[in-house]
Amino acid sequence: MLKKLLLLAVFTLLFAEPVLAVPGDWWGSVKINDRYMANGSTVTAYVNGNITPAASSIVGSLLSNYYLVHVEAMSGDSITFKVNNIPVEQSAQSWSEGDHELNLSIKVNSSFTSSVSINATKNAVIDAINETGTSLEITTNNDVSGTVSVIKYSENPLTENFGVVGLDTYIQIETSPEIADAFSWAIIKIYYTNEEVNKYGLEENSLRIYYYNLTDGTWIPYNPPNGGVNTADNYVWANTTHFSLFGVYGTALQTTTTSLGTVTGGGGSSGGGPAPTTNKTTCPKILCVYDPCPNRHLPDANGCINCASPCPTNATTTAPSGTVCGNGICESGENNSNCPADCLILPTTTTPMTSSPITGLAVFVSSQFGMSLLLSAMIVAALIIVFYKKWYVPRKIKKGQ
Numbered sequence: 442m443l444k445k446l447l448l449l450a451v452f453t454l455l456f457a458e459p460v461l462a463v464p465g466d467w468w469g470s471v472k473i474n475d476r477y478m479a480n481g482s483t484v485t486a487y488v489n490g491n492i493t494p495a496a497s498s499i500v501g502s503l504l505s506n507y508y509l510v511h512v513e514a515m516s517g518d519s520i521t522f523k524v525n526n527i528p529v530e531q532s533a534q535s536w537s538e539g540d541h542e543l544n545l546s547i548k549v550n551s552s553f554t555s556s557v558s559i560n561a562t563k564n565a566v567i568d569a570i571n572e573t574g575t576s577l578e579i580t581t582n583n584d585v586s587g588t589v590s591v592i593k594y595s596e597n598p599l600t601e602n603f604g605v606v607g608l609d610t611y612i613q614i615e616t617s618p619e620i621a622d623a624f625s626w627a628i629i630k631i632y633y634t635n636e637e638v639n640k641y642g643l644e645e646n647s648l649r650i651y652y653y654n655l656t657d658g659t660w661i662p663y664n665p666p667n668g669g670v671n672t673a674d675n676y677v678w679a680n681t682t683h684f685s686l687f688g689v690y691g692t693a694l695q696t697t698t699t700s701l702g703t704v705t706g707g708g709g710s711s712g713g714g715p716a717p718t719t720n721k722t723t724c725p726k727i728l729c730v731y732d733p734c735p736n737r738h739l740p741d742a743n744g745c746i747n748c749a750s751p752c753p754t755n756a757t758t759t760a761p762s763g764t765v766c767g768n769g770i771c772e773s774g775e776n777n778s779n780c781p782a783d784c785l786i787l788p789t790t791t792t793p794m795t796s797s798p799i800t801g802l803a804v805f806v807s808s809q810f811g812m813s814l815l816l817s818a819m820i821v822a823a824l825i826i827v828f829y830k831k832w833y834v835p836r837k838i839k840k841g842q
Contacts, residue, residue: 559586582623
């Protein structure tokens with residue numbers, strides 16, 4: 442009897458099929474401002490809010506202006522969609538087996554689409570200034586024809602934000618697959634007005650084009666020599682080797698409170714006398730994409746300390762205690778105030794959490810194959826208990842009698 446039970450358990454472990462996720466198909470049209478979106482756009486599907494797409498599809502790969510995506514999930518899972526990484530207007534779908542028609546749409550402020558033929562020996566200029574305030578100069582590595590679309594948003598279409606102030610100008614650039622395959626580089630120009638700069642309180646010389654990095658969800662600036670600002674003609678520019686979602690950001694003007702009121706920026710006084718004496722300085726809260734010396738900044742001319750204020754130099758100076766400041770050793774009498782070059786205040790770090798046995802078990806159980814093995818183990822355990830109670834224990838009792 443025991444041999445039979447063991448054979449049954451082995452058979453269950455070897456031949457029991459794991460519970461596999463069954464694909465669910467979603468298909469439909471893709472529109473932008475109630476117009477069909479250009480073929481070549483990417484539709485991505487996400488399961489239960491996971492930041493990694495579960496599936497993707499190219500619009501027009503099977504039928505012009507339509508998508509078809511296969512999503513593997515479990516019954517009741519929440520499915521959301523994005524088009525070119527922009528969340529769609531449609532609400533989350535509840536996963537179920539079979540096919541589902543779902544027409545996707547996104548809303549933008551303005552857009553421009555043009556058919557273009559590009560010669561490999563001559564750059565193609567795309568003028569979408571009237572529609573989106575943007576112009577492109579595209580270079581390809583061979584002669585090609587296709588379409589170029591420029592889409593403008595007046596607010597960040599993504600949920601990811603960061604502390605740099607922007608003009609609320611976001612540009613999405615798309616090309617047909619023919620141009621994408623031959624694309625080499627492009628010069629992007631995004632135009633702005635002085636009124637916009639004043640409205641958002643930005644330092645005009647600090648304006649830059651940023652692109653959204655899909656890999657890690659961050660905004661990356663095009664700094665010189667790959668980007669900059671033309672304050673005479675009022676545009677920011679970038680030399681790029683890929684198309685993405687672009688935004689215009691800059692540094693906020695510093696606001697100083699004086700005895701005569703609030704002065705913004707670095708302008709001089711309007712009268713013939715000297716600038717009024719500053720009684721109180723209001724330091725702005727500035728968040729930088731790149732901080733050259735975290736937690737080591739010295740006060741600027743206004744007494745403000747932030748990621749835009751000066752970093753300590755490596756020059757050797759004498760600290761009040763008589764020790765040498767700048768030798769890389771935080772000696773007695775030195776501190777972050779009188780010798781920040783030696784006595785750094787490092788940002789607090791969190792030790793990565795290692796996997797515990799419970800976490801490992803949870804991961805194992807959450808996998809489909811793991812569920813099958815766990816179920817098989819439970820069956821074997823149950824059979825052993827039945828064997829013990831129904832056969833082994835009664836037999837022991839009889840022997841004892």
